[in-house]
Amino acid sequence: MSTEMMFILITIITVFLLNYINVINTNKFINDTVPLFKALMEDDYKFLLAVKYGEDQTYDVNKLFTLRVRNAIIVLILFLILLLTSANANNFFISTLVAFGVAFLVFKLPYMQLKTFYKKRMYRINLMLPYYLKSLEILIQHYTVPVAIARSVDTAPEIFKPGLHKLVTRIEAGDMSVDPYMDFAKEYPVRDSMRMMRLLYRLSLGSQENKQEQLMMFSKTVSSLQNKAREQKYKSRLENMEHRTMMMLFCTGGGIILLLLLSITRMMMI
Secondary structure (H helix, E strand, O other): OOOHHHHHHHHHHHHHHHOOOOOOOHHHHHHHHHHHHHHOOOHHHHHHHHHHHOOOOOOHHHHHHHHHHHHHHHHHHHHHHHHOOOOOOOHHHHHHHHHHHHHHHHHHHHHHHHHHHHHHHHHHHHHHHHHHHHHHHHOOOOHHHHHHHHHHHOOOOOHHHHHHHHHEEEHHOOOOOOOHHHHHHHHHHOOOOHHHHHHHHHHHHHOOHHHHHHHHHHHHHHHHHHHHHHHHHHHHHHHHHHHHHHHHHHHHHHHHHHHHHHHHHHHHOO
């Protein structure tokens, strides 16, 4: 074992023992440090957490943010010890920058994972919403809009069920305003969701004489959304295939260049 690794191991053990016998309190240090990092909390961090865990589920924003800060501080300290013990006067500044850079990436990683989750979720909703609305359109031909929505819950995609349960509960409680429909659209803020929910609300208010005409308008809009969803799906597949092709080309080209460099190096050594 190298001297640097031995020093790091001794430092970690010493800190652990001091923390265990309450000579130092790392948790208190981290909790006291967190407020200094509050300015780094992203504007949409709470929103993304609500999207992932749901507004009804119990999660602590401050606790999750504290965990991010704690992990970043631990990584920063470990990298500072690792890099600075092996650094000389010439690369001291660079080693410090590298340590802070890695700690910042560790701090940002959970947020980037939330962003990725949100984008994938919106993509799924964008593709699935038109097909759900098409099945709802068939039910509306035989039932009123509130009854059709209630009957559609069991067969709806899982991603829509929480929002549909809220929508049905509010309608059954006597809320005949547009608000339940708009809140559903806000929960799934994808292309044309607001317009589609407004059409549903108007359809629920229409008389039987005007129902067929409004239903035809709703049907045309849903068909248009289905065509857009198909186009988006095919476009995504094409972009994915192009991305994989480019990665294969880069890997092949990089491998050829690496082999050439190795061959040239060997020829120069002979």
